Amino acid sequence: MKPESINFFNQVYQVAKLIPFGRVTSYGAIANYLGAARSARMVGYAMNASHNMEDVPAHRVVNRKGLLTGKHHFEGTNLMQQLLESEGVEIIDNQIQGFEKIFWNPSKEL
C-alpha cells in the first residue's frame, strides 16, 4: 500500500478542513501541499465531490487570484460569498479583498 496514493480527494478534504477560520487558500496551494502541484484542477474536481461531505469548507478555497470561481457550484448564487463574509472576508465582485493577507498556505502554516 502506498501511503501517498490514498484517495487524492480525501487528502484534499483533510487539508480543506484544516483551513483556519476567516482564512482562505488556493487550489494550487492545496495541490502543492499534497505533492501534486500540477493537479490543482483535481482539487477543484474534488471540491465538487465534497458537496456530499458537509465537513469540507469548500467556500474557503478559491483560485490563485482570490476569485470565487466555484461559487456557481454552491446552492445559491452568492452562498459562497455569504459564508466568507460571515467569517470576516470582504468580497467585491467575486474577488476577495486583501486576498494575500488572509491567504493560508498549508505548506508553510501547516
Add this chain to the structure above:
DNA sequence: AGTGTGACACTGG
C-alpha cells in the same frame, strides 16, 4: 483500457 473532463496554474503577448 481509452476517452472526456475540469471550482487551476503558468506562459507569452
Add this chain to the structure above:
DNA sequence: TCCAGTGCCACAC
C-alpha cells in the same frame, strides 16, 4: 493586470 492559449493529472464513464 488582463487575455488567450497550453499543459496537467487524477477521476468518471
